[in-house]
Amino acid sequence: MALKDARMIYTRNKNTNLQLRVIPGHFVTNHSHINYYVDMTEPRMIYRKARKVAEVLSRKYKNILPVDTIFCMDNMEVVGTMLAECLADAHLGMGSHSKKDVAVVTPEVDNTGRLILRDNLKPLVTDRDCVILVASASTGYTVHKGLETVKFYGGVVRGVSAIFSKIHHQDGVDVDSVFTLEDLPDYRSYDYTNCPYCKKGEPIDAMANGHGYSVL
Numbered sequence: 001m002a003l004k005d006a007r008m009i010y011t012r013n014k015n016t017n018l019q020l021r022v023i024p025g026h027f028v029t030n031h032s033h034i035n036y037y038v039d040m041t042e043p044r045m046i047y048r049k050a051r052k053v054a055e056v057l058s059r060k061y062k063n064i065l066p067v068d069t070i071f072c073m074d075n076m077e078v079v080g081t082m083l084a085e086c087l088a089d090a091h092l093g094m095g096s097h098s099k100k101d102v103a104v105v106t107p108e109v110d111n112t113g114r115l116i117l118r119d120n121l122k123p124l125v126t127d128r129d130c131v132i133l134v135a136s137a138s139t140g141y142t143v144h145k146g147l148e149t150v151k152f153y154g155g156v157v158r159g160v161s162a163i164f165s166k167i168h169h170q171d172g173v174d175v176d177s178v179f180t181l182e183d184l185p186d187y188r189s190y191d192y193t194n195c196p197y198c199k200k201g202e203p204i205d206a207m208a209n210g211h212g213y214s215v216l
């Protein structure tokens with residue numbers, strides 16, 4: 001079965017020593033069919049790996065500080081916390097911003113699927129310089145949703161960061177990632193109406209969402 005053929009790919013930045021496991025197969029997500037499951041478990045959940053991801057992602061923002069808030073989606077709170085630490089340390093080196101702190105905020109998903117912030121969280125986003133942090137940006141759907149939400153609450157988006165991204169921009173905002181399509185050039189995502197594997201009658205291996213996958 002395809003899911004047993006898991007293989008490793010490596011970031012093109014050889015200095016990071018970061019590796020990302022990908023699993024070939026026919027996967028169904030909420031909004032696409034994909035030919036690889038990009039496994040975020042270790043870079044997202046394991047301390048030293050998450051820390052390394054955050055260090056790599058923080059490089060971009062050290063030049064465009066300050067960042068007030070990391071807006072976490074896709075269970076990215078561990079990386080978000082490490083990124084906040086990296087950026088708070090960078091603030092320390094900036095004199096006038098030395099007392100500036102960094103918030104890590106996760107939106108709530110209401111029963112219609114909309115992302116919301118309760119009143120106590122709004123001040124951490126409204127009029128704040130925000131970074132949207134996602135695990136994976138493939139179709140741009142998740143990033144678009146994050147952008148919409150931060151803008152709705154009056155936040156200023158300073159950038160979008162991901163562990164893996166197929167896209168470089170979304171809605172006019174740069175998407176920065178540790179791994180890109182160059183690391184996984186044959187990665188494909190399709191609209192469910194236009195999936196070549198479905199057209200060939202290939203069975204679906206697993207359902208995938210922001211939390212992980214479940215083999216069918």
Ligand SMILES: [Zn+2]
Pocket residue numbers: 026033192195196197198199
């Ligand atoms: Zn399909």
